[in-house]
Amino acid sequence: MANSSATVLIVGASRGLGLGLVREYAGQGRKVIGTVRSADPPTGLHALAAAGRVRVELLDINHSDQVAALRARLAGEAIDVLFVNAGISDSSADTLPAASTEAFTRLMLTNALSPMRVVEAFADLVVPDGIVAAMSSGLGSVANNSSAGMEIYRASKAALNMMLRSFAVRAGGRRTVLAVAPGWVRTDMGGPGAPLDVATSTRGIVAALAARRGQPGAAFIDHRGNDVAW
Numbered sequence: 001m002a003n004s005s006a007t008v009l010i011v012g013a014s015r016g017l018g019l020g021l022v023r024e025y026a027g028q029g030r031k032v033i034g035t036v037r038s039a040d041p042p043t044g045l046h047a048l049a050a051a052g053r054v055r056v057e058l059l060d061i062n063h064s065d066q067v068a069a070l071r072a073r074l075a076g077e078a079i080d081v082l083f084v085n086a087g088i089s090d091s092s093a094d095t096l097p098a099a100s101t102e103a104f105t106r107l108m109l110t111n112a113l114s115p116m117r118v119v120e121a122f123a124d125l126v127v128p129d130g131i132v133a134a135m136s137s138g139l140g141s142v143a144n145n146s147s148a149g150m151e152i153y154r155a156s157k158a159a160l161n162m163m164l165r166s167f168a169v170r171a172g173g174r175r176t177v178l179a180v181a182p183g184w185v186r187t188d189m190g191g192p193g194a195p196l197d198v199a200t201s202t203r204g205i206v207a208a209l210a211a212r213r214g215q216p217g218a219a220f221i222d223h224r225g226n227d228v229a230w
């Protein structure tokens with residue numbers, strides 16, 4: 001049963017799937033905090049916040065000073081769902097031979113290390129039966145990689161998955177830890193040819209998280225709630 005008075009924190013909520021998650025939880029009457037990197041120009045989240053219920057905070061996950069500052073601002077907050085959605089892709093790094101060291105470093109930092117630093121920084125605010133989730137990708141499945149391509153992106157999400165599992169082991173207890181594959185979704189990242197719209201993916205993810213509540217340990221799931229092979 002969700003702790004409906006506790007906060008849902010969505011990190012990386014200016015647009016795309018993060019904004020969709022905020023919209024979904026706010027539509028359920030939940031208290032939601034969403035983060036954006038900048039308030040200028042105002043983002044989709046700012047437009048949603050103007051309608052009430054949603055609070056906007058600033059955070060670039062690659063800046064540890066900003067992570068610490070937000071953690072301090074949210075001290076005392078009871079978080080029911082911590083969802084780190086922020087992530088990037090890079091078409092210049094489609095194959096390993098094509099990828100620059102700079103592209104590799106940027107993808108690994110933004111998609112793996114920084115999301116986990118956010119998880120580590122905010123985990124103690126999550127209620128004992130709450131949910132810690134990060135946006136992974138079906139491309140992050142090592143077991144299902146039979147087509148290659150987007151190779152550094154895949155590796156970054158596989159690294160994220162591995163660190164989430166380590167976190168879940170260390171966290172122990174009743175904590176539910178989820179790596180989430182949202183499907184291929186029409187966003188700036190997914191492009192116009194993707195089969196899923198944001199609302200379909202995020203509605204499914206929110207339902208899948210609710211269904212997993214109370215199941216301790218780490219799982220890799222898709223937007224329909226099905227398990228994905230690690």
Ligand SMILES: NC(=O)c1ccc[n+]([C@@H]2O[C@H](COP(=O)([O-])OP(=O)(O)OC[C@H]3O[C@@H](n4cnc5c(N)ncnc54)[C@H](OP(=O)(O)O)[C@@H]3O)[C@@H](O)[C@H]2O)c1
Pocket residue numbers: 011012013014015016017018036037038059060061062085086087088089110135136137138181182183184185186187188189190191194
């Ligand atoms: N779309 C898909 O088909 C698909 C499939 C599998 C997985 N995913 C994953 O789903 C997540 C969301 O993707 P999306 O499709 O919604 O992409 P998107 O439209 O490009 O949005 C990416 C979001 O991440 C934020 N972000 C990027 N770098 C950040 C940083 N350093 N600090 C804080 N926020 C940062 C962006 O903020 P700004 O607006 O400031 O840039 C934006 O809110 C990503 O983790 C992505 O890898 C997407």
